[in-house]
Amino acid sequence: xxxxxxxxxxxxxxxxxxxxxxxxxxxxxxxxxxxxxxxxxxxxxxxxxxxxxxxxxxxxxxxxxxxxxxxxxxxxxxxxxxxxxxxxxxxxxxxxxxxxxxxxxxxxxxxxxxxxxxxxxxxxxxxxxxxxxxxxxxxxxxxxxxxxxxxxxxxxxxxxxxxxxxxxxxxxxxxxxxxxxxxxxxxxxxxxxxxxxx
DNA sequence: CGGAAGATTTCT
DNA sequence: GAAATCTTCCGA
Numbered sequence: 001x002x003x004x005x006x007x008x009x010x011x012x013x014x015x016x017x018x019x020x021x022x023x024x025x026x027x028x029x030x031x032x033x034x035x036x037x038x039x040x041x042x043x044x045x046x047x048x049x050x051x052x053x054x055x056x057x058x059x060x061x062x063x064x065x066x067x068x069x070x071x072x073x074x075x076x077x078x079x080x081x082x083x084x085x086x087x088x089x090x091x092x093x094x095x096x097x098x099x100x101x102x103x104x105x106x107x108x109x110x111x112x113x114x115x116x117x118x119x120x121x122x123x124x125x126x127x128x129x130x131x132x133x134x135x136x137x138x139x140x141x142x143x144x145x146x147x148x149x150x151x152x153x154x155x156x157x158x159x160x161x162x163x164x165x166x167x168x169x170x171x172x173x174x175x176x177x178x179x180x181x182x183x184x185x186x187x188x189x190x191x192x193x194x195x196x197x198x
Numbered sequence: 199c200g201g202a203a204g205a206t207t208t209c210t
Numbered sequence: 211g212a213a214a215t216c217t218t219c220c221g222a
Contacts, residue, residue: 043205051205052205052218061219076215076216076217076218077205077217078207078216079215080206080207081206081207098205127206128206129206168205193206
């Protein structure tokens with residue numbers, strides 16, 4: 001079943017853990033693609049120096065994060081790659097969950113086509129920019145309602161997977177927030193962006 | 199208004 | 211290990 005608004009109306013750290021194992025779906029004119037979420041990171045605007053929304057303004061890039069949960073926050077990084085986030089919690093709390101890696105479950109052919117040169121299946125969605133390219137996500141999808149019919153997340157009723165918490169990736173500048181264990185990965189998944197040290 | 203830096207990927 | 215490439219934010 002499709003996740004409801006209520007599912008997203010919780011704090012970012014909790015939502016990040018609950019999203020592991022759920023299935024992201026994007027319907028486009030080219031076709032449909034689905035991927036099981038195996039890696040997420042939480043960003044908590046009010047206390048998190050690594051978050052875009054830490055000193056964000058309600059009218060800036062992160063404006064969508066100030067609204068209710070369950071909307072798409074997508075931004076461009078390094079001028080070339082899109083990153084897809086799910087807005088968490090209610091109005092006035094700029095929190096979100098970055099999806100960092102997926103396990104392709106449907107539309108692999110379309111994903112390979114979008115990603116260009118032939119890739120191993122484990123490399124189709126093993127990173128924030130890669131999964132956006134494979135799923136056909138760009139800033140055109142900024143602000144989409146995830147309770148709508150084109151871009152949403154499904155719960156397939158699978159048993160909750162075993163989850164590991166680790167430090168987040170590429171935020172060395174974030175001072176003490178650098179060490180928060182706000183990256184969550186599905187244990188032993190071969191589809192992760194960065195391997196978890198033993 | 200200009201400059202710097204970034205929640206990355208890919209190739210050498 | 212470094213380049214590619216552009217939006218956003220911050221200081222002047």
